Amino acid sequence: MNSILGKMFPNCPEARQFSCGESKAAYLVTFGLGPYFSEMLTANAKKAAGGYVLLFDESLNKQLQQNQLDVHIRFWDDGQVQTRYLTSKFLGHATADILYSELEECCEILGKESIVQLSMDGPNVNWSTFGKLCKDIDTSTQTKKQLYNVGSCGLHTLHNAFKNGYDKTGWDLDKSLSSMYKLFHDTPARREDFVTWTGCTSFPKKFCAHRWLENVSVCERVLEIWPHLQTFAHKLKAAKNCPSTDTFCTVLKCCNDVLFTVKLQIFISIAKDIEPFLRQYQTDKPVLPFLADDLFDVVRNMMGRFVKDDIMENVGSSTSKLILASQDLSEVKTHKDGSKINIGFASHRLLRDLKSRGKVSEKDQMVLRLETKKFLIHVVTKILEKSPLRYSLVRNLAWLKPDVVLNNKNKAEQQLHNCLDGMAEIKRVDVLLGDSIIDQYKEFATEMVGNAELRDFDSQTGRLDSLYFSLLASRKEWKDLWCVIRELLMLSHGQASVERGFSVNKEIMTDNMKGRTLVAQRHVTDHIANVGGAEKVMLSKKLLYNAASARQRYSEYLEEEKEKKKNETHVQKRKADMDEIQTLQAKKRKIEDCVADLLKSADAFAEKAEHTQNFNFIAKSNALRKSAKTKKDEVASLEKEIHQKLDKLKN
Numbered sequence: 001m002n003s004i005l006g007k008m009f010p011n012c013p014e015a016r017q018f019s020c021g022e023s024k025a026a027y028l029v030t031f032g033l034g035p036y037f038s039e040m041l042t043a044n045a046k047k048a049a050g051g052y053v054l055l056f057d058e059s060l061n062k063q064l065q066q067n068q069l070d071v072h073i074r075f076w077d078d079g080q081v082q083t084r085y086l087t088s089k090f091l092g093h094a095t096a097d098i099l100y101s102e103l104e105e106c107c108e109i110l111g112k113e114s115i116v117q118l119s120m121d122g123p124n125v126n127w128s129t130f131g132k133l134c135k136d137i138d139t140s141t142q143t144k145k146q147l148y149n150v151g152s153c154g155l156h157t158l159h160n161a162f163k164n165g166y167d168k169t170g171w172d173l174d175k176s177l178s179s180m181y182k183l184f185h186d187t188p189a190r191r192e193d194f195v196t197w198t199g200c201t202s203f204p205k206k207f208c209a210h211r212w213l214e215n216v217s218v219c220e221r222v223l224e225i226w227p228h229l230q231t232f233a234h235k236l237k238a239a240k241n242c243p244s245t246d247t248f249c250t251v252l253k254c255c256n257d258v259l260f261t262v263k264l265q266i267f268i269s270i271a272k273d274i275e276p277f278l279r280q281y282q283t284d285k286p287v288l289p290f291l292a293d294d295l296f297d298v299v300r301n302m303m304g305r306f307v308k309d310d311i312m313e314n315v316g317s318s319t320s321k322l323i324l325a326s327q328d329l330s331e332v333k334t335h336k337d338g339s340k341i342n343i344g345f346a347s348h349r350l351l352r353d354l355k356s357r358g359k360v361s362e363k364d365q366m367v368l369r370l371e372t373k374k375f376l377i378h379v380v381t382k383i384l385e386k387s388p389l390r391y392s393l394v395r396n397l398a399w400l401k402p403d404v405v406l407n408n409k410n411k412a413e414q415q416l417h418n419c420l421d422g423m424a425e426i427k428r429v430d431v432l433l434g435d436s437i438i439d440q441y442k443e444f445a446t447e448m449v450g451n452a453e454l455r456d457f458d459s460q461t462g463r464l465d466s467l468y469f470s471l472l473a474s475r476k477e478w479k480d481l482w483c484v485i486r487e488l489l490m491l492s493h494g495q496a497s498v499e500r501g502f503s504v505n506k507e508i509m510t511d512n513m514k515g516r517t518l519v520a521q522r523h524v525t526d527h528i529a530n531v532g533g534a535e536k537v538m539l540s541k542k543l544l545y546n547a548a549s550a551r552q553r554y555s556e557y558l559e560e561e562k563e564k565k566k567n568e569t570h571v572q573k574r575k576a577d578m579d580e581i582q583t584l585q586a587k588k589r590k591i592e593d594c595v596a597d598l599l600k601s602a603d604a605f606a607e608k609a610e611h612t613q614n615f616n617f618i619a620k621s622n623a624l625r626k627s628a629k630t631k632k633d634e635v636a637s638l639e640k641e642i643h644q645k646l647d648k649l650k651n
Contacts, residue, residue, distance in 0.1 A: 032550030034520025037527040048075040050486045051114035057498040066090040080465045083284040083497045085526040090515045096128035119492035122152035146426035151388040153494040165379030179250035180204035198228035230255045269344025286489040289400035305342035341369045402454040440481040588638040598628040
């Protein structure tokens with residue numbers, strides 16, 4: 001804050017020394033800065049050319065003990081695609097109907113006709129939400145444009161595919177690695193013993209159960225300290241205070257498994273085939289045009305570990321041939337001999353060393369290699385079943401890659417044709433403009449021959465959106481082509497920004513913070529990050545006005561909350577009074593029924609006395625009438641009490 005005030009008042013030393021209390025800072029953010037930046041973002045998104053994309057995910061907020069639905073927005077701004085934090089909703093149940101209702105509210109504010117895509121990860125509830133929103137847009141908008149569907153988050157798909165493949169091996173590495181971490185977690189005495197007995201000061205890392213591909217460092221740490229772990233486990237077993245927990249038994253079992261380190265090396269080797277893809281796509285830049293080819297390389301490399309070389313040579317660089325070849329993965333005739341399955345260089349050397357020392361047999365080696373093959377088969381199968389590769393649009397976006405524009409015009413034109421065909425199906429492009437767009441692309445590709453920007457483009461450091469904006473946005477003769485490219489580059493390839501947002505939530509969350517304050521802080525944090533630092537925030541008159549009005553808005557909020565609490569108390573008291581009245585009325589009805597029964601019985605005894613001339617029945621009849629009279633007095637008293645309470649409610 002001091003740096004901002006110093007910028008506002010450069011000649012005032014007091015401004016640089018200014019400080020304010022926690023509550024003042026909180027209401028300044030919640031009722032001043034947060035709403036201002038939120039309104040600015042919404043205004044920019046509504047006027048952005050080409051519409052917008054919504055990204056959403058939900059996670060448990062442990063502080064609030066509610067499901068937090070974070071919504072991000074993706075749109076064109078200042079010549080490139082921006083991905084920004086939009087809002088958060090706090091939920092109990094997170095059903096498809098509830099998620100749809102919250103997202104539909106966002107669409108109402110931003111304009112339903114302008115939404116282009118709904119980006120999400122893959123649970124069934126999200127797909128159901130997607131279906132409901134698509135149906136709503138189809139029935140409530142005039143254009144009838146449908147949402148793009150490029151599948152769920154590709155990064156989640158790879159994590160899940162890896163886990164699915166690993167589960168088929170039965171190695172239980174997840175349980176083993178978790179047990180190694182738990183054995184030393186929150187146990188200072190045991191950690192001291194480990195250091196004393198082994199001289200090692202490194203300990204196992206925590207296993208991540210929901211992002212399996214991030215466990216490479218966990219496995220590498222175990223391999224690094226493996227001899228020390230074995231020494232410690234065997235010494236602890238012989239000690240008097242040997243633990244009998246399942247955790248220690250699991251660790252001891254691992255230490256006695258001669259193939260455990262080989263399995264870890266295989267785990268690392270396969271994970272490292274996928275890791276570069278995950279790192280590259282942890283970005284908000286438009287990278288969907290590169291995704292199919294990069295994911296193709298991942299799948300092809302994994303298939304090459306166990307599929308015969310002649311089949312892989314036939315696949316070449318053709319995605320369709322790869323998918324066709326993958327359909328025969330269950331056919332053993334397409335597989336390499338078990339001894340030739342690629343389990344990774346380090347794993348192979350380790351296994352060979354164990355065999356030379358007589359630790360493992362030929363059978364043990366073959367079983368391990370076949371388990372690895374099963375691992376690979378299920379990873380590949382799941383990737384091709386669930387990843388964006390199965391969507392034609394994703395496979396045909398490579399015409400936007402600069403090297404394809406320059407070096408493979410025939411492929412580019414065919415892929416553009418396929419894209420336009422898919423876009424026409426969902427009414428995202430006018431079929432009458434199809435030929436014109438293709439012709440414009442041909443002209444563009446011809447003119448770009450030798451273009452330095454395209455030739456020198458680096459996907460790691462460059463941005464496709466900025467590149468095409470500079471080449472096309474100002475060229476009226478290519479406006480139809482630009483509209484198509486602008487929309488396609490806005491499409492989201494995954495949930496990286498939303499996932500990072502959950503980390504931001506944890507960083508800014510404090511004890512007793514309310515959801516409203518969290519949302520406001522997220523808006524402020526997002527805007528500062530977007531402009532490149534707090535010193536670069538434009539101090540407009542509206543921002544200063546909002547900041548100055550924060551105290552008044554906070555006071556109004558407190559009054560509203562006070563009135564709301566007062567009304568809630570009144571409603572609760574009224575409900576309690578109504579419940580009491582209903583209880584009294586029920587009691588009154590019960591007594592009235594009792595009176596009726598008493599009088600009926602009294603009449604019966606009187607008639608019986610008349611017929612039998614037995615005066616005992618008269619006595620019984622009179623006793624019952626006396627009881628009925630007492631009960632009637634009770635009813636009258638209850639009726640009076642009920643009327644008093646009803647009058648009190650009316651007043």
